[in-house]
Amino acid sequence: MLEFRTQGFNGYSVKYSPFFDSRIAVAASANFGLVGNGRVYILGLTPNGIVAEKYFDTQDSLFDTTWSETNEHQLLTAGGDGSVKLFDINLSEFPVQSWTEHAREVFSVHWNLVSKDTFLSSSWDGTIKIWNPNTANSLTTLPTHSCTYSAQFSPHSPTILSSVSSDSHLRIFDLRTPASASNHLTLNIPIHTPPKPRMGAAAPVGIPPSEALTHDWNKYRDTIIATAGVDRLIRTFDIRAPAQGPIAVLAGHEYAVRRITWSPHLSDILLSASYDMTCRVWTDGSAMGAGGPAKQENMLEAQNMILGGGREMGRMGRHTEFVTGVDWCLFGAEGWCASTGWDERVLVWDCRAIMQ
Amino acid sequence: MADSLCGPSNALQNFQKHTSVDRTLQQDRLTSRQSPIQGFRSAPGPNAGILDPEFDAFQAGRSGPPPLQHGLPFHSPPAVAPQFAQVPQTPDWASDFQRLNISHPQPLPIQQHRSQPASSAPAAWHKNFLRQQAPAAQAPIQQQSMFGGIPRQTTMGWTGPSFQHTSTYGVMGGVPLSETAQGKQRVEEDVSLYDDAAFERAFEQAHRDAMLEVDEQWKYEALPRQGDEDPVLRSLPEPLYLMMKIAETARQNGLTSTGDLLDRLEMLEQTTQIGHECLPVVVQGLKYWLDHGVTGQDPASKAFVENLEGLLQSLNERIMSEYPLQTQTGVLNGPQSWQEFVNSLPLQDRSLYTRDSLPAPDTHQPVEEQQKTEQQFPRNDNDELAVTAGKLLERVADNQSEKFQKSQFLELMRRLRDREVVVQGDKMVEVSSTPCSTSPTPASVFTPTGNASASLSPNAYASRSRSPAVPAPATVIPDVDRSILDHAATDFELPVDSEQEFGVGGKDV
Numbered sequence: 001m002l003e004f005r006t007q008g009f010n011g012y013s014v015k016y017s018p019f020f021d022s023r024i025a026v027a028a029s030a031n032f033g034l035v036g037n038g039r040v041y042i043l044g045l046t047p048n049g050i051v052a053e054k055y056f057d058t059q060d061s062l063f064d065t066t067w068s069e070t071n072e073h074q075l076l077t078a079g080g081d082g083s084v085k086l087f088d089i090n091l092s093e094f095p096v097q098s099w100t101e102h103a104r105e106v107f108s109v110h111w112n113l114v115s116k117d118t119f120l121s122s123s124w125d126g127t128i129k130i131w132n133p134n135t136a137n138s139l140t141t142l143p144t145h146s147c148t149y150s151a152q153f154s155p156h157s158p159t160i161l162s163s164v165s166s167d168s169h170l171r172i173f174d175l176r177t178p179a180s181a182s183n184h185l186t187l188n189i190p191i192h193t194p195p196k197p198r199m200g201a202a203a204p205v206g207i208p209p210s211e212a213l214t215h216d217w218n219k220y221r222d223t224i225i226a227t228a229g230v231d232r233l234i235r236t237f238d239i240r241a242p243a244q245g246p247i248a249v250l251a252g253h254e255y256a257v258r259r260i261t262w263s264p265h266l267s268d269i270l271l272s273a274s275y276d277m278t279c280r281v282w283t284d285g286s287a288m289g290a291g292g293p294a295k296q297e298n299m300l301e302a303q304n305m306i307l308g309g310g311r312e313m314g315r316m317g318r319h320t321e322f323v324t325g326v327d328w329c330l331f332g333a334e335g336w337c338a339s340t341g342w343d344e345r346v347l348v349w350d351c352r353a354i355m356q
Numbered sequence: 357m358a359d360s361l362c363g364p365s366n367a368l369q370n371f372q373k374h375t376s377v378d379r380t381l382q383q384d385r386l387t388s389r390q391s392p393i394q395g396f397r398s399a400p401g402p403n404a405g406i407l408d409p410e411f412d413a414f415q416a417g418r419s420g421p422p423p424l425q426h427g428l429p430f431h432s433p434p435a436v437a438p439q440f441a442q443v444p445q446t447p448d449w450a451s452d453f454q455r456l457n458i459s460h461p462q463p464l465p466i467q468q469h470r471s472q473p474a475s476s477a478p479a480a481w482h483k484n485f486l487r488q489q490a491p492a493a494q495a496p497i498q499q500q501s502m503f504g505g506i507p508r509q510t511t512m513g514w515t516g517p518s519f520q521h522t523s524t525y526g527v528m529g530g531v532p533l534s535e536t537a538q539g540k541q542r543v544e545e546d547v548s549l550y551d552d553a554a555f556e557r558a559f560e561q562a563h564r565d566a567m568l569e570v571d572e573q574w575k576y577e578a579l580p581r582q583g584d585e586d587p588v589l590r591s592l593p594e595p596l597y598l599m600m601k602i603a604e605t606a607r608q609n610g611l612t613s614t615g616d617l618l619d620r621l622e623m624l625e626q627t628t629q630i631g632h633e634c635l636p637v638v639v640q641g642l643k644y645w646l647d648h649g650v651t652g653q654d655p656a657s658k659a660f661v662e663n664l665e666g667l668l669q670s671l672n673e674r675i676m677s678e679y680p681l682q683t684q685t686g687v688l689n690g691p692q693s694w695q696e697f698v699n700s701l702p703l704q705d706r707s708l709y710t711r712d713s714l715p716a717p718d719t720h721q722p723v724e725e726q727q728k729t730e731q732q733f734p735r736n737d738n739d740e741l742a743v744t745a746g747k748l749l750e751r752v753a754d755n756q757s758e759k760f761q762k763s764q765f766l767e768l769m770r771r772l773r774d775r776e777v778v779v780q781g782d783k784m785v786e787v788s789s790t791p792c793s794t795s796p797t798p799a800s801v802f803t804p805t806g807n808a809s810a811s812l813s814p815n816a817y818a819s820r821s822r823s824p825a826v827p828a829p830a831t832v833i834p835d836v837d838r839s840i841l842d843h844a845a846t847d848f849e850l851p852v853d854s855e856q857e858f859g860v861g862g863k864d865v
Contacts, residue, residue: 010765032765034741035779255752277759321765342765 001318002348004050009039011340013064013259014325019072021331022046023053024338026346027077029061038062040077042089045348056087056095064108068133069116076119078106084121086133101129101138108150115158122151128163128173142173142183149213149229156222164227168192168209172239187242191227191235195245207231214259220267226284228257234272236284236308248284248308258324265334269313271351273323279316279339281351285309314354319343643668738778745769 009028017023022045030036038058043050061080068074073089074096082102085095103125111119118139122128124147129138144165151163159175172187192209212229218236224247228234232253235246255275263269268287273279285308321342329336335351749769752760760766771777777786 031784032768035784254755317759320759321763 001350002045002050004041004043004052004346004348006039006041006340006344006346008344010321010324010342010344011346012062012324014327014338014340014346015065015067015075016327016329016338017067017072018069018330019067021329024050024327024346024348025065025067025075026325026340027062027065028340028344029063029080032342033061033063033080036061038077038079040065040075040087041346042075043346050346050348054089056093058083058085061105063105066109066111066119069111069113070133074133076109076111076121078109078121080105082106082123082125084109084131097133099131099136099138101141102127107148108152110152112153112158113155114153118153120151120153120161122148122163122165124148126165128161130161130175140175140179140184142185144171147211149211150215152215152217154222155217155219162215162217162225164191164212164215164229166211168212168229170212170215170225170227170237187239189237189239189242191229191237191246192231193245195247195249211256213256216261216270218262218267219264221286224286226260226262226270228253228260228272230256232257232274234260234270234282236310246308248286248310250282250284250308250310250312252280252282252312253278255322258322259326261327263334264328264330269351271326271328271337273326273339273341275322277317277319277321277323277341279319279323279326279337281313281315281355283310283313285311314351314356316347316349316354318347318349319345738775741779742773742775745772749773 006026006028009030010032011026011028012033013027015025017025024041024043024045026041026043027038028041029038038061040056040058040062041052042054044053056077058077058079059081060083062077063080064078066076068076068086071088075087075089077085077087077095079085081100082104083098083100084102084106085099086097088096099121102121102123104123106121106123109119109121118130118132120128120130122144126143126145126148128142128144128148128151130140130142131138142161142163144163144167146165146167146169148163148165151161154160154162161173161175163171163173165171168191170187170189170191171185172189173184174186175184177184177186190209191212192207194206210229210231212227214229215225215227218224218226223238223240224236225239226234226236232251232255234250234253234257236248238244238247241247253272253274253276257272257274259273261271263271266287268283268285270282270284271279272282316339319339319341323339323341325340327338329338333350335355336348337351338346338348340346749766752766768777775787777784779785
């Protein structure tokens, strides 16, 4: 386990570079993001531990960051003042470009993983905006009408994107559809829908909607999306069957789940970071033989919403404040990941060490 | 939905998407939310005024420099006749008129040439034509009328009834045709003269109709408000009308008739059941008037001002209670509100609000207001922050785990709740004398943001009922594995095999 201290700044998001296995970006904010500045760190993993290669200060808190998919030296930040900034590591101080169309805090930025020529940002002003790094204005604005904590492009299609927001809905947009009355919206899945009643188990009880804070596309199964949020449950959905409800529900976190991310190496493994100060590794039970014994447990406690044979495979409790960011390393041995939290620390660790 | 997810299926579908794109949003942005009337008036097109003299001449009844030849389309088929017939539209006399102004009589050879394919058309239209022409046209002119009537006939095929009902065209349908048998050139002149007259008559008739309509409209509008001379006032919606009447009275009489004003105010108070969309407008108007219109110092006017402020407050409360929570309304203050209010009115109404008798909307007054509210913000913000922090602490009060007990963030929340730390302007300031151990960056420069309360929203933390009798740590935290690095690779060099596998070596440089 390697550690870096972001002195004076509380981490909000961590991302591995898609080009280098030894470079990490961390978005952090002073005073837990309440008031004050933001800072994005570019960290290098060296034989002597983690060193800060560079950092950029911003006027306002930073809540998310993402690496450019086209330029290995550039990265985006999501700011509390509604700005989206593009920084270049080779430059000294100021952003290359800054877009300020959002009316409120920007909470996520994400680069298009397929066409690589656009990126998106989502904000508390209830919109998702799609941008081209070379133009001054946004290309498209997609309304969600609620605080949108997380939005992502599909890793399998250049025109499909998704979002989760505080109204407890998972939305799928397809930019190929006409922008008529629906504004490219093609699916609107209520996350809090209980799973369909199934044989041998009591009918699930309806639960109230709660804010969804994070979601992620599965990197191998192109129709599977995992969501999580304030109700502490991680759910997976299949967008081919939107009315079916969740196909897996993973319970275990004690407070809201702030960030989840699917493994880039294994189709059933995902990693979560939560306000209960832990990171946990899960299998959603879709891999063969993964959920054998857990299924029997489910039958016993049927009133729980646990579904799909998934289970928690391990947890990492080294953070001493809320954990807000986690990401997998794309390279090398599978299992390496980085996490950050409000304890001003960035930890780089190997999942396999905690998995049982 | 499903087919869009499965990709484009055929070319026609793509074309349909292309044509059915809704561009209203982009258009909204292009006009930058100005009222369309203003945009239309203030930005005349490049061709504005070119046709004005022509139109004047037309209205004055002169046959001006461009000779009007309305009969032309019915006798000399334009070169585009076949295409014209294919357009399924009613004969638009305006477009005919335009076309005629720029095109002089078509050469005869073209007509004859054109008539050849037409005469070999199927017999159906021919019979149809004969049937329609039966009352007016005689047998001897059939050949000639067919000659001249080809485009019209084809047009009739599309729009038969409406064509017949138009009186102007009905007259032309019979008489000029009989004259075409005698000579092409003369007939054209006659027809143009005749049509001038008919056209004028029709136009005058339309004009009269329009005037009648307008008169009736005014009569109807004037019914409930007969005492007013100003038609613009009359056309205003009810609450605005009342408000403007109050303002008018105050402006004309100074403050001599405060009683009258109060009466009108009561009337307005009774109309607070008006539609929601009118309320902000009324409030803005009242506020502006309160700021600029009432200046007297006598007790009557003071009482009046008090009443007005009370009314304003009740209206404000009404508005606020109807807005969803956390909405930034921005309708009640702000330097531009009056200007927006004026801009939202139709153009002709605007003069009423920006006349010299009313003071021009000066901006310093609202700016002062805004500064006032900004000064209030920090206190409100701290109140809100303290409440939110308290709620958050309640949520996690049950958690006895060591980590939560030692959490710096929760400690900061405690201090915020107890007002030991407050956010002042752009800094977090410690109020008590005890040294603040929680402020992590006393030296950093803070900037105020609006995200404080939202970021601390208790919704972000799940409620959790846990018995206090179980003080066990909420999270079972594994002990620190000191040998964790033993089973982890510590060299972060890119392994050769994985580099080959992922093909990332090229990107690196």
